[in-house]
Amino acid sequence: MGLGRRLYDGDTRFRFMRVWKRAAVASALVILVGLASLGIRGLNLGIDFEGGVSWELPSGGVAVEEIRDGIGDLGLADATIQTLTAGGEERVRVRAETDATDDDAAVSDRLAEITGSDRDDVSFNEVGPSWGQEITDKAVRALVVFLVLITLYVSLRFEFKMALAILVGLLHDLLVTVGVYSVSGLEVTPATVVSILTILGYSIYDGIVVFDKVDENTRLVSSTKGVNYSDMMDLSLNQTLMRSMNTTIVAVIPIASLLIIGSLVLGATTLQEFAFALLVGLLSGAYSSLFIASPLLAALKEREPRYADVRRRIAARAGARTTAPADDVVVVDEPTADATSAGVGSAASTAPTVTRAAPTAPTTRPAGVIAPRPRKKRR
Amino acid sequence: MRRRMLVSLVLTTLLAAAALGATLASGNTPNLGLDLQGGASVVLQPEGDVPSDSINQAIEIIRNRVDALGVAEPEITRQGDAIVVQLPGVRDQERALEVVGQTAELRFRPVLQVVPAVDAAALEELSTSTTAPGDPTATTVPGDPSAPTATTAVGGEPAAPEAPSTTVATEGPTTTGAGTGTGTGEVGLPLQDPAPSTTVAPDPGPTTVTTAPADGGSTTAPTAPADGRSTTSTSAPDPDDPCQLGGGTTPSEGDTLDAQITVRGPDVTGIQGAPDEIEDCYVLGPVPTASDGERLIGSVVSSAEARLDGVWRVSLSFTSDGLDGFNETSALCFGADPTCPTQQLAIVLDGRVESAPTIQAPSFEAGDVSISGSEQDPFSEGEAKDLALVLRFGALPVELVPQTVQEVSPTLGRESLDAGVAAGAVGVVAVVLYLLLYYRALGLVVVLSLAVWAALNWSIITYLSASSGLALSLAGVTGLVVSIGVTVDSYIVYFERLKDEVRSGKTLRSSVDRGFSRAFRTILAANVASFIGAATLYVLTVGAVRGFAFFLALATVLDVFVAYFFTRPLVSILARSRVFTEARHLGVARGLGVRRGAAPATATPAVTGGGGT
Numbered sequence: 001m002g003l004g005r006r007l008y009d010g011d012t013r014f015r016f017m018r019v020w021k022r023a024a025v026a027s028a029l030v031i032l033v034g035l036a037s038l039g040i041r042g043l044n045l046g047i048d049f050e051g052g053v054s055w056e057l058p059s060g061g062v063a064v065e066e067i068r069d070g071i072g073d074l075g076l077a078d079a080t081i082q083t084l085t086a087g088g089e090e091r092v093r094v095r096a097e098t099d100a101t102d103d104d105a106a107v108s109d110r111l112a113e114i115t116g117s118d119r120d121d122v123s124f125n126e127v128g129p130s131w132g133q134e135i136t137d138k139a140v141r142a143l144v145v146f147l148v149l150i151t152l153y154v155s156l157r158f159e160f161k162m163a164l165a166i167l168v169g170l171l172h173d174l175l176v177t178v179g180v181y182s183v184s185g186l187e188v189t190p191a192t193v194v195s196i197l198t199i200l201g202y203s204i205y206d207g208i209v210v211f212d213k214v215d216e217n218t219r220l221v222s223s224t225k226g227v228n229y230s231d232m233m234d235l236s237l238n239q240t241l242m243r244s245m246n247t248t249i250v251a252v253i254p255i256a257s258l259l260i261i262g263s264l265v266l267g268a269t270t271l272q273e274f275a276f277a278l279l280v281g282l283l284s285g286a287y288s289s290l291f292i293a294s295p296l297l298a299a300l301k302e303r304e305p306r307y308a309d310v311r312r313r314i315a316a317r318a319g320a321r322t323t324a325p326a327d328d329v330v331v332v333d334e335p336t337a338d339a340t341s342a343g344v345g346s347a348a349s350t351a352p353t354v355t356r357a358a359p360t361a362p363t364t365r366p367a368g369v370i371a372p373r374p375r376k377k378r379r
Numbered sequence: 380m381r382r383r384m385l386v387s388l389v390l391t392t393l394l395a396a397a398a399l400g401a402t403l404a405s406g407n408t409p410n411l412g413l414d415l416q417g418g419a420s421v422v423l424q425p426e427g428d429v430p431s432d433s434i435n436q437a438i439e440i441i442r443n444r445v446d447a448l449g450v451a452e453p454e455i456t457r458q459g460d461a462i463v464v465q466l467p468g469v470r471d472q473e474r475a476l477e478v479v480g481q482t483a484e485l486r487f488r489p490v491l492q493v494v495p496a497v498d499a500a501a502l503e504e505l506s507t508s509t510t511a512p513g514d515p516t517a518t519t520v521p522g523d524p525s526a527p528t529a530t531t532a533v534g535g536e537p538a539a540p541e542a543p544s545t546t547v548a549t550e551g552p553t554t555t556g557a558g559t560g561t562g563t564g565e566v567g568l569p570l571q572d573p574a575p576s577t578t579v580a581p582d583p584g585p586t587t588v589t590t591a592p593a594d595g596g597s598t599t600a601p602t603a604p605a606d607g608r609s610t611t612s613t614s615a616p617d618p619d620d621p622c623q624l625g626g627g628t629t630p631s632e633g634d635t636l637d638a639q640i641t642v643r644g645p646d647v648t649g650i651q652g653a654p655d656e657i658e659d660c661y662v663l664g665p666v667p668t669a670s671d672g673e674r675l676i677g678s679v680v681s682s683a684e685a686r687l688d689g690v691w692r693v694s695l696s697f698t699s700d701g702l703d704g705f706n707e708t709s710a711l712c713f714g715a716d717p718t719c720p721t722q723q724l725a726i727v728l729d730g731r732v733e734s735a736p737t738i739q740a741p742s743f744e745a746g747d748v749s750i751s752g753s754e755q756d757p758f759s760e761g762e763a764k765d766l767a768l769v770l771r772f773g774a775l776p777v778e779l780v781p782q783t784v785q786e787v788s789p790t791l792g793r794e795s796l797d798a799g800v801a802a803g804a805v806g807v808v809a810v811v812l813y814l815l816l817y818y819r820a821l822g823l824v825v826v827l828s829l830a831v832w833a834a835l836n837w838s839i840i841t842y843l844s845a846s847s848g849l850a851l852s853l854a855g856v857t858g859l860v861v862s863i864g865v866t867v868d869s870y871i872v873y874f875e876r877l878k879d880e881v882r883s884g885k886t887l888r889s890s891v892d893r894g895f896s897r898a899f900r901t902i903l904a905a906n907v908a909s910f911i912g913a914a915t916l917y918v919l920t921v922g923a924v925r926g927f928a929f930f931l932a933l934a935t936v937l938d939v940f941v942a943y944f945f946t947r948p949l950v951s952i953l954a955r956s957r958v959f960t961e962a963r964h965l966g967v968a969r970g971l972g973v974r975r976g977a978a979p980a981t982a983t984p985a986v987t988g989g990g991g992t
Contacts, residue, residue: 048783057788104784105473120417124472124786131422131461131782135921142919149911157904194854194927198861201912201931205865208905209872216897243875249813250871251864254806258860261802274857 017230020295034179046189051129057122059092060115070114075101166207169293176284191273199281223313233298384948391945395831398838407841412852415796417789418467423779436772472786483729485677488663489719669704683770685763692751712738854927862934873898
């Protein structure tokens with residue numbers, strides 16, 4: 001059976017829980033680079049956040065230097081002037097401090113004159129510094145409230161550990177996107193903020209769909225069936241893999257369309273601002289729900305006495321038959337919740353003491369035997 | 380069960396069709412935001428701490444100014460302390476923003492003349508009736524531009540005046556008694572007392588306050604400089620009078636303290652049944668200067684309050700210097716000095732006469748000034764409170780500081796819109812193709828569901844555009860495009876679930892309902908989370924993010940609605956059709972990966988004992 005067919009049938013058996021370490025290292029590297037860049041170069045914040053004035057108009061093929069010379073006497077000798085090429089038309093953007101010039105209209109006139117553009121084609125934007133700060137504060141506050149509410153909701157609807165895993169996944173996406181923006185030096189505009197929030201929405205949606213499946217599959221965890229929590233998590237991820245892929249594909253199609261048709265072909269730079277952040281975040285989100293949030297949830301759950309016990313029993317039985325692969329055997333600290341090490345796949349032990357009877361194991365069956373497929377209890 | 384499904388399906392389809400039909404029939408289209416059609420926007424914040432009332436007053440003033448500019452769909456909203464003014468499609472952006480941002484000042488100006496601003500046709504018609512001979516009143520109000528109104532009123536014509544001033548006119552003979560005022564020219568400043576329904580009275584006690592000019596109080600004053608000839612000359616629209624030309628002045632244009640200005644004000648000479656927006660035209664003199672050099676502007680007012688003693692009135696207190704200045708002007712007006720021939724002193728806020736009470740005493744004691752309505756048209760509670768607010772605002776005008784200014788060129792906006800629409804269309808087509816390829820006939824279900832979803836969404840958006848001025852911005856368009864993804868995802872969750880059920884060996888029929896109830900749990904959980912996010916953003920942010928959040932939240936709600944009331948019954952009914960399930964290329968069975976002859980159970984992962992749904 002080909003991979004495509006197996007994907008289609010939800011019949012893949014990728015062991016996501018095995019690669020979590022590598023994934024975590026890769027993510028940490030990307031995030032570290034982003035943070036370092038953030039510390040050194042910071043973000044290229046648009047005037048909506050920092051305050052300032054900006055003009056934008058078709059450049060008419062006039063060179064940046066010529067424009068600079070033309071508006072120098074209006075107090076804009078130090079203005080940032082950049083050209084934006086999108087679609088067939090080259091546009092130019094002039095940006096300066098709020099009080100750089102007294103007469104904004106004169107600058108607009110002059111720019112139109114230099115570039116030979118229609119006066120109507122000049123867009124102007126001015127943001128006072130305090131307002132920019134206010135916008136930023138509001139966005140940050142909204143983000144914090146947003147995260148708190150989502151945590152509360154997921155905790156109530158599912159459980160706190162899932163909320164925590166989703167939250168970590170979100171932070172991961174946020175850091176990656178911010179890092180990409182810092183490294184690339186792309187301007188952060190309100191459009192970027194909207195996009196990042198969208199990504200968080202997707203991430204949460206995705207996380208909930210996966211965890212809903214996990215929630216449903218939890219009862220499969222049993223030492224008698226030889227299924228520990230991580231195995232179940234792998235199963236759930238594989239089962240929802242096609243959905244995740246489809247969702248990502250379906251989400252990427254319109255965004256790619258915005259990016260390619262909207263900004264590259266038709267030249268709407270604002271759409272580009274939206275779409276780029278969306279694309280980065282979406283990919284990061286798809287990755288984090290598989291490789292960051294889910295393994296984290298598994299790690300958290302494996303430390304619960306009940307699941308730790310299942311794992312130990314399976315390991316013990318496997319140990320007795322000496323067929324278990326080394327890293328499938330695990331010692332778990334005392335089944336108290338305050339253990340500090342990550343616990344999954346960390347060390348091997350051959351003779352764990354069974355301190356508690358597994359609640360779901362009334363009979364013992366040799367591991368390795370394929371269990372009969374359980375009939376689901378459905379409502 | 381089956382019947383209920385059918386009913387639900389039919390009802391939802393009808394609802395969507397009806398909503399779309401109504402939208403198309405009414406010709407509603409969404410308002411485009413600034414960034415999509417070009418225009419100007421400014422966010423204004425008051426300097427320092429300002430009472431909430433004053434901000435509302437400032438918004439009212441800005442609204443008047445914007446209306447005078449003739450902007451089609453202005454959006455003026457208050458967000459906290461900030462006033463967000465959006466003027467999509469406005470032509471002269473710089474001037475518009477300049478006009479909007481000016482600080483409004485309350486001023487007192489003597490009324491030189493009141494011209495009823497009726498439209499040219501009505502004026503024409505009325506001017507012929509004015510000349511009707513044999514009507515004694517026709518001559519009692521000569522030289523009065525508002526004569527037509529008065530005359531027809533007497534003649535029992537529909538132009539029954541609602542204001543005391545016209546009542547005065549109907550009492551004809553008394554009015555002429557004083558017809559020798561100064562300022563009489565050929566066309567001069569012919570005046571009738573339009574005495575608005577307010578009168579400033581010394582307040583010797585509620586009972587003795589003379590409020591209404593209707594009983595002749597004002598008519599005895601030499602206010603109607605008149606001669607027969609001016610009747611005809613002023614009845615015709617005066618080309619020099621902006622009010623009569625219907626153009627109106629832009630508020631605050633040329634509105635300097637020393638200028639004589641012509642502005643609009645409350646309709647006191649109005650024709651019954653005339654639209655409310657027809658306002659009288661006031662010719663006002665310069666703002667009086669007191670002997671100590673102080674001008675009679677809003678800062679002379681220390682407080683103003685609406686109160687009820689018998690009738691609603693506004694009592695007014697001045698600063699001590701202000702009172703002296705006010706009394707000087709009062710004396711002039713009371714004596715019908717050439718600078719104040721009508722005895723009326725107009726209260727002007729931002730180029731609009733709010734009220735023009737007749738001065739009834741040469742001087743006032745502190746705290747004794749009150750303005751009341753006339754006997755014919757007493758103040759309502761609302762009118763009194765509004766006037767008090769205007770006067771209080773005058774005492775503390777709000778100085779607004781622009782926080783952000785945005786001018787978007789119409790061509791840029793147009794390009795963004797075209798690009799957004801094109802990208803959206805290509806995106807939707809691509810998504811649909813992908814789903815058809817992947818899910819076969821179920822892909823058709825997605826197309827139909829999306830169509831219902833889109834019809835409802837579009838109807839709601841256009842309805843809100845028309846009713847509450849919701850504007851579709853670029854961020855909103857992005858929200859919509861993104862919500863397509865979220866919506867389609869719901870179907871993916873459902874179909875994948877269906878696939879699981881079918882693979883575990885059930886028939887398609889029995890899988891459909893079970894699959895849905897499980898999938899709907901997931902869809903609901905995920906959509907609730909999306910909605911919480913969108914609602915949080917909507918409440919806590921401003922600007923672009925807010926527009927985005929609104930459209931996302933709307934789409935989320937509609938998604939759940941359509942999934943439950945349309946998609947579920949549709950799939951359930953289709954699943955009973957052999958053609959639908961087993962067609963060679965489109966069949967659902969094929970779309971769900973059920974292969975002929977393959978035992979479904981083999982598809983379950985053995986390692987875990989299967990069991991996954």
